[in-house]
Amino acid sequence: MSTVKGVDVASYQSTTYSTAGLDFVIVKATQSTNYVNPKMAAQAKHARDAGLAVGYYHFLVRGRPKEQAAYFVSKAGERAGDILACDWENNIDGTYATNGEKDTFIKEVKRLRPQCRVVLYCNRSFWTTRDATSYAGDGLWIADPNRSAGSPNVKHPWTFHQYSISGGMDRNVGNFPTRAALKKWADGAAPAPPSKPAPGKPSTGDKPVSLTAQQVHDAVWKLDQIAAPDTAPDRSTNPTWQPQSWLKDTGNGVRALRAELHDVAAQAQANGKALSAVRAQLDAIAAALAQLDAGRGSEGQS
Template identity: 35%
Template sequence: MLKMVDVFSDSPRSYATLSYTDITMVKATQGTWYVNPKCDVDYQAAKKAKKQRGIYHYCEGGNPESEAQYFYQNVKGYIGEAVPAVDWEAGSNRSWGNTTWVKRFVTEFHRLSGVWCLIYVQASAISQVANCAKDCGLWVASYPSMDWKSWKLPNMKVNTSPWPTYTVWQFTGDNMDRNIVNTTVEGWKKLAKGSGKSVTVKPKKKSEWKKKNGVFVLGQSLKLHKTPHIDSPAIAELPKGSAIKYDATLQGPKRLWLRQPRSGGKYGYIVGRDKYNKALGKFE
């Protein structure tokens, strides 16, 4: 097993290069507003001292995708050589108790980086992040007491379920955050590299009008709109049985729109099929 210390801006700078540790985990960001001003100082010192490295984000519980993107934008220069982690705690976290937040965060970070984050959480709150067990390693916090100021590993049982075991166990959190890492140096490097492939999300194709002439007989009273949007102003409300001629169709994300030519080169727009793909009249 390896010894790891995690550090933040108020930690003594010497913690990043302790002679008896193997890994330095550095706080990088918080929410979507804070970057640790000592992050790169500690990171580069640890790298020069030939430590393995990690970087972590402290969750504030805002939009998880936005926080993941903020974390990625500020640590992308470390991706591939440092293991990323997400710190899920109750303090300053307005989404504490939400069981989908971390899953969304790690999924977005993986999409951007090709790397899955470790998940830091106290043992009693593992259920909040249990849906990440298939993809992410567990960094669990469980202390024998707040007076354990030693690197001697306490003899105690640590809850990790549904993970079969922990990747990292933080067993002190008073004068220093001491951690034991359940892997080798090569194993840590493998966690840092991940797949090495980000996932490109293809943009959705823009909906386009298709030229098509026809007649639509209304099966119910419907509004004729000024634009192809359900909330746009109505030109008129047409009664059931009205027949309109259309010259083009537009399949939007929810509705099929029909375009009616009007005088002066203008158009009216009416819904032909609703969001359930149900025809609201008869096409002739």
């Protein structure tokens, strides 16, 4: 059961909101390419001062998703381990970003901020009727106020659930057993600091560095942006599913190339044998012609 609790705040909330019983706060940072929440810094500091995990979200509008991503990361906090979110919903004028724009925005933010987890926020209607790729970056933050906390009505694995509004605040739970587990997940995107050589030992410099199997799996996971279907194992239950799928496809491709190369080599060998046979036949014909010419010459001399 999810025990990690949090809220999300915007400019219409106080900078001294209550943090009692909370583990995380996600603050609105920006919208489009021309709006910054004037209370963002104070609201984020209030959460940090209480020892909470901190995140920022951007309200995505239609058009220019890469420009919006650049604007977002230029205004939001710069700390590794902060959670970044794409808020995908209807704008006040009734328009909304397309599914492709949503995907592009998240991927661009991940490219610009590889040290941060990037998640998708949307309501259940958007997820079930407007999403076409099941792509949510590093996690799905689903708004479903019709279900109890921690039980959103979606098949896809979820990371955060916005389940109600009370006391003028959006209430959320995270799919983590403890605040420490949440922070460990958030910090997991940050690169490890460079290790210092032990006293008296030289630095490895440019020498090859060995990687663990898990590090290879993580690298493949990041490279493969193809979203898994709802019926596929998710990373939390089977962290090697997507890397194994990618590596299996790669292996199949290599085997297919090897088979094709074998066929080409066999054909070349067959062609070589046929050419040798033709050459032998030509040599035999040439020898026969030479004998005929020699016989004609003898008849002329008699």
